[in-house]
Amino acid sequence: MTPDVSPSDWLPRVVALDIDGTLLKWVEGSGQTHEEVPAAVRDAVRRAHDAGAHIVLASGRSPHGMTVIADLLGLPLDDEDPLWVVASNGAVVFRYPPLQVVHEETFDARPAVEAILREHPTALVAVEERGVGYRVNRPFPVGELSGEMVITEVRDLVAEHVSRVIIRDPDSTAEDFLELAARLGLHGTDYVVGWTAWLDLAPVGVNKASGVAHVATRLGLEAADVLAIGDGRNDIELLQWAGRGVAMGQAVEAVIAAADAVTATVYDDGAATELTRWFPVASGG
Structure with a gap:
């Protein structure tokens, strides 16, 4: 897909x-982030949904941290057609509501975690505890993880697949973690570095693109049918894979370089701007 594709040539199905x-x-x-979806963005997502597009939330968040956002969108969902959600950077795919996991990838994280902790011995480590929150070696800064934090020894965190x-070092920077990784x-793992010294470890080949690809396959669709919008390094593979990948205006250069186009920043409702291109407000609406 090229950045100058026009609505008459193509319409997103996902x-x-x-x-x-x-x-x-x-x-x-x-x-x-503020846990509030701006009205312009919520309305644009609703127009896309009402026009027949399949809405897929794709995030590094755990499933527990994504259902709240799904609720904020206020989409008319029912048991026969629940929302598709790609969580944990592609490792978990579920439907909601109710929360029903339909696909999950796991891996042995112990060697990578041990290697990182040898160089960052005071780093924080977290593993998702579905339905509860996270098991952590020490508490993360307030607001960074959703749900409860259950203190657990590192050896027990990575004893099973x-x-x-998540590896977090408040005393380091994103650049430190990029160099370290x-x-x-x-x-044996794939990784992505966040805005800060936040490192996500995942199974090899698992990312948001693989998660959304799983959804597309289940729907009988393919990459060419997908419009993807994101702003983080964990969106790079998804923006490259999708038929049209759009970076938010505030994204770092590596994300912008991976995209077909760039929309306005999140502060200017850039997601709504891009969605409105394909799903415009009805005349008189």
Whole structure:
């Protein structure tokens, strides 16, 4: 798909939306977002849904942290056609409501976690505890994880295969973690670095693109049918894979370079701007 494609040539049949920095505005300087979907964005998502597009939320958040956002969208969902959600950077795919996991990928995270902790021995480690929150070696900063935090020894966190591990070092930077991950290689895993010193470990080949691809296949569709919008490094594969990948205006250069087009920033409701191109407000509406 090229950036200048016109609505008469193509219409998205799947709309894959990142959450933080795409649907929700960042709280400047905090690494967190306001849990409120702006009216313009909510209305645009509703128009896409009403026009027959399949809405897919795709985030690094755990399933527990995504159902709240699904509720905020206020889409008319029912048991026969619940929302598709790609959680944990593609490792978990579920339908909602109710929350029903339909696909999950797991891996042995122990070697990678041990390698990272040798260089960042005071780093925080978290593994999702579905339906509860996270098991952590020490508490994360307030607001960074959804649900409860259950203190657990690192050896127990990675004793069994998991779908995702979060490594967080408040004393480091995103650049530190990018260099660390590249240097270590982190064999047997894929990884993505967030806005801060936040490292997500996942099974090899598992990312938002693989998760949304699973959904598309279940729907009998393919990449060419997908419009994807995101702003983080964990959106890069998805923006490259989708028929049309759109970066939010505030995204870092690596994300913008991966996209077909760039919309306005999250502070200017960029997701609504892009969606309105394909799903315009009805005349007189």
